[in-house]
Structures are given as C-alpha cells and as structure tokens.
C-alpha cells in the first residue's frame with residue numbers, strides 16, 4: 001500500500017485506545033475474563049533511569065497503575081487498552097501509530113498548517129503512554145487524538161482464554177466514532193490525516209450513513225457515523241486470529257451474563273464474522289475474525305441494500321443511535 005500523505009512512512013493503524021470509566025476494575029474483569037486480554041505486565045508510569053518499573057504489589061493490582069488506571073495487553077505491546085478512573089463514561093483518546101519517528105515533526109507541521117492545534121506530548125504523557133514520542137490534537141468532533149511512535153513492547157500475550165488477536169501492521173482493531181457533522185470529520189480524516197475511504201453505506205431518511213476509513217491494509221481502522229449531535233465511541237472491534245476465538249468469547253460472554261447487542265453474523269463490506277456485546281461503559285465491543293484486507297487497486301464504492309451477508313440480528317439503524 002502507498003504510504004498516506006501525512007508522512008513518507010505512513011500510519012501504522014490504531015495503536016491504543018484510552019477510555020474513562022467510574023470503575024476500571026470492572027473493566028479489567030470484563031476485558032480479561034470475557035475478551036481474553038491480559039493485565040499489562042508493567043503498568044505505564046514514571047520510569048526509573050528510563051526503564052518501566054514493575055508492579056510488585058500483588059495480583060489484585062495486576063495491570064493497575066498508581067492512579068487507579070487499568071492497562072490491558074493483547075499482544076507484545078506493553079498495553080493496548082487503558083481504562084482511567086473518571087466520572088464520565090467513554091472515549092478519552094485514540095492513539096494512531098506513526099511508523100517512523102523521523103516523520104513526526106513533518107506530520108505535526110502538516111496538521112498545524114491545516115489550522116489544527118497540535119502540540120508535543122509532555123514527558124509525563126510519554127511515560128503514561130509507554131511511547132518514545134507523541135503529538136496531541138483533536139478531530140473536529142472533539143475526540144482527542146494522539147500520533148505516537150516507538151511504543152514499548154514486552155512479552156507476547158499469554159491468555160488462557162483461547163484467543164489470540166490479529167494486530168501487527170494492521171493495528172489493534174477498529175473503532176466507530178459518532179460525529180455531529182460528517183463532512184468536516186471526513187475532510188479531516190482524509191485530507192489532513194491521509195485516511196482513505198474504503199466504502200460507505202447510507203441508511204435512514206436524513207443522510208444517516210457510515211463511512212469506513214483505512215490507513216493500513218485493514219478494511220477500516222476507523223468508521224464515522226453521523227446520527228445526530230453526539231460524539232463519542234460507538235464500538236471497538238478486536239479481531240481474533242481464529243473463528244474458534246470468536247465462538248469461545250461468545251460462550252464466555254453468555255456465561256457471564258453480558259448483554260449481546262448483535263448475534264453472530266458476517267458483514268457484507270469487510271466480510272468480518274463477528275458478534276457485538278455491551279461493554280461496561282455502554283459502548284459495544286465487537287469480536288471478529290476474517291476481516292478483509294485491502295490492496296492498492298481497491299476502488300472506493302457505496303454499498304446499498306443492507307450491511308450483512310447473514311446474521312447480526314440486532315444491528316440496525318435503530319441500534320446505531322447513541323444511548324440517551
């Protein structure tokens with residue numbers, strides 16, 4: 001794939017997701033026991049001599065940083081999902097990876113030239129994210145975005161839940177964001193950050209639609225959904241390397257009494273076989289497998305006539321409206 005216009009090296013996909021929730025430990029339970037993630041072996045935080053300091057305070061503190069934030073890993077990265085204690089529920093930040101640190105300065109200049117306020121991360125922010133360098137800015141809907149490079153890696157995931165995640169050059173999965181106005185958001189992600197639109201679907205009477213954007217070979221790392229004024233996270237998708245991983249996660253979700261928001265099904269556009277469940281913060285978690293990879297000769301197009309080859313009962317225009 002051609003590198004996108006933001007940098008010669010290009011974006012490496014969705015690198016990490018931070019959310020805010022009143023009870024991070026409930027998230028740790030859900031993420032480890034149902035989804036098959038693991039507590040971070042060393043929660044990020046102040047380093048000693050530049051090196052992360054292991055948490056030695058016992059299993060009940062596994063993955064928990066000094067401020068009560070929970071950090072979860074799903075591959076060799078030190079962590080991929082962070083849950084920070086807070087009164088509000090929902091998205092705190094999204095981290096997109098820049099493959100070459102040498103591109104960061106040029107990327108910041110290019111973003112700034114488009115009239116977007118962008119700043120370098122502080123040393124505390126670099127430690128809190130476990131990265132070598134970082135820039136912070138916002139999309140037009142007010143979502144905090146971070147461009148980062150040189151993430152810390154440690155040990156591979158060693159989950160006893162029978163699931164392994166597809167990450168690497170494709171990033172950790174995808175997110176779907178609500179935006180109040182689709183046009184400025186599309187302009188921003190495509191023209192400023194260099195995402196390409198893979199396809200889109202219109203539904204509903206008033207231009208409601210969902211636009212699927214990629215920055216790696218993954219069909220989409222980000223999709224934008226305009227259904228009204230709210231912004232925020234509609235769902236986060238994590239991709240299993242096997243169908244069994246999806247099925248076993250569904251079994252665990254049912255056994256744990258987690259609300260299933262959509263039955264197993266296969267999307268028509270990215271061909272992912274998946275199900276959706278309600279996470280502890282109200283937004284959905286999609287667990288998928290077999291997502292489509294896109295090549296350079298891909299032709300952007302519109303889909304009409306329904307979003308699924310089969311299944312996904314419960315996933316319709318009504319269910320995509322944000323909760324009150």
Ligand SMILES: [Fe+2]
Nearest residue numbers: 174235237286
């Ligand atoms: Fe999805």
